[in-house]
Amino acid sequence: MNPVVAIIGSAQVDRAYSPAVxxxxxxxxxxxxLGAELAAQGCHIIVYSSDPRYLECDVVRGYVGSGRAERxxxxxxxxxxxxxxxxxxxQNPSVFTVVPESTDDWEVAFYRSLLTADALLLVGGGRSTFIAGLLGLSRRVPIAPVAAFGGGAEKVWHRLNGERNVATExxxxxxxxxxxxxxxxxxVAGLRTQVERHRVQEQAARQAERTARRRTVAGLVTALVLLVLAVxxxxxxxxxxxxxxxxxxxLVAAPLLASAWGAVVRNAYDGSxxxxxxxxxGSAAGVIAFLLFxxxxLSTNPDLLADGSARQLVFFVLAIGFIGGFTSETVYGKLRAQDVTQTSVLPPPGG
Structure with missing residues (x-):
């Protein structure tokens, strides 16, 4: 696939640049x-003006003059x-694809096109070149600011040297x-390498996102199954x-299922x-809460499990198990923050 490189910059003799060109x-x-080399290495380019004051004209001259420009x-x-x-x-109309903008504001066409470019090549230039470089850095787009000639490209290089983006040292x-x-x-070879590296990183990010979505779907399906089993x-x-x-x-299975259900719901809510x-x-936290309950x-009614009261308890333990699983971090925090077991010597009867 041919990387698309936006060409940005100027080097006018009678114009004041900061820093100077x-x-x-x-x-x-x-x-x-650079234009000839871009064509030789199979890059497509985006240009904005045929005005000779801008370096796009020189890049296009070298690009077409190389004899390797594709349709x-x-x-x-x-x-x-x-x-x-x-x-x-x-002389070579088939090499050009013209996409005119319906506005007289050149900045609209210029900055909008930067969102479609695979990479940016900056040479010289002033404020717009510097802003374009900053946009490229913020979007982590591969960028090649040629610092040798000063101008806005040199300022962008200083930023790139600090942030690196996808470029190596x-x-x-x-x-x-x-x-x-x-x-x-x-x-140009380094810029193409950056583009390939950026594509690999984007593919890895998309794959990780797809994997995360599949895990979320699996978690939600599991939560529904646990809900049905708990009820x-x-x-x-x-x-x-x-x-x-x-x-x-x-009675034991109810809070175990409910706590796992609550934990999975909380996990889907957090998006982890x-x-x-x-x-x-979560099931461990829910079971601990159930056992304490x-x-x-039983301390007040030792025959609780021998009569029919266990049937009524299932409603309570379901709620306790869900809350314990949903708030497992809080449960474990309380367990770490205080002594939940009585380890002191019991006082003598009547003491």
Missing amino acids: RDPEAAAAAAVE GSILVRGRYGKDVGFEEAH EEVALLARPWQPDAAQSI ATIPLAHAAPTGGWQAISV GNWLRAAAV VAAQ
């Missing part, structure tokens, strides 16, 4: 070399009826070297023989995706 004639010659490989995003008068378009250092005969080849313990508790092991088993771990941790009930 160094050697405008050499910058224009470098733009021609439709130069995208012209200029104002309607303006900015599209490249001399090379008359060697690629950033390459952009700061004085211009040499083979500089264009190295810069099913209510009729099972009433169908089990009074005081038998079946009733006690249902690790619902299996949440179910294990039943122990308190």
Whole structure:
């Protein structure tokens, strides 16, 4: 796939830049070399103006002059009826794809197109070049600010040197070297490497997002299953023989299912995706809350499990189990913050 590179910059002799553009004639010659190398390495380009004051003209000259420009490989995003008068378009019309903008405000067309570019190439330039570079850095778009000629590109290079974006230390250092005969080849090759690295990172991010969505769906399905099973313990508790092991088993299963259900629901609410771990941790918290509740009930009614009261308890333990699983972090926090077991010597009777 051909990476699309937006060309941004200027090197006017009679214009004041901050910092100053160094050697405008050499910058224009470098733009021609960069254009030829972009075509040689299979890159498509976006340009904005045929005005000779901007370096797009020089890049297009080198791009078409290389003889390697592909059909439709130069995208012209200029104002309607303006900015599209490249001399090379008359001799090689098939190489150009003109997408005119219906507004006279060139900034609209310019900044909007940056959202569609795979990479940015900056040479010289002023405020708009600097802003475009900042936009590229904020969007983590591969960017090649050629610092050798000063201007806005040099300011962007200083930012890139601090943030790096997707560029390596060697690629950033390459952009700061004085211009040499083979500089264009190295810069374009480094920019293509950045584009490939960025694509791999985006694919990995999309894959991670898809995996997270699948985990969330699996967690929600599991939560629904646990909900059905937890609610099913209510009729099972009433169908089990009074005081038998079946009733006690249902009474134990109810909070276990409810706590796992609550933990998975909480996990889906938080969006962490690790619902299996949440179910294990939440069920433990819910069971602890259930045991403490039943122990308190048995201390006042030792025959609780022998009569039919266990059937009524199932409603309470379902709620306690769900709350314990849903708020498992709070449960564990309380367990860590205080001594929940009585370890002191019991006072003598009547003491």
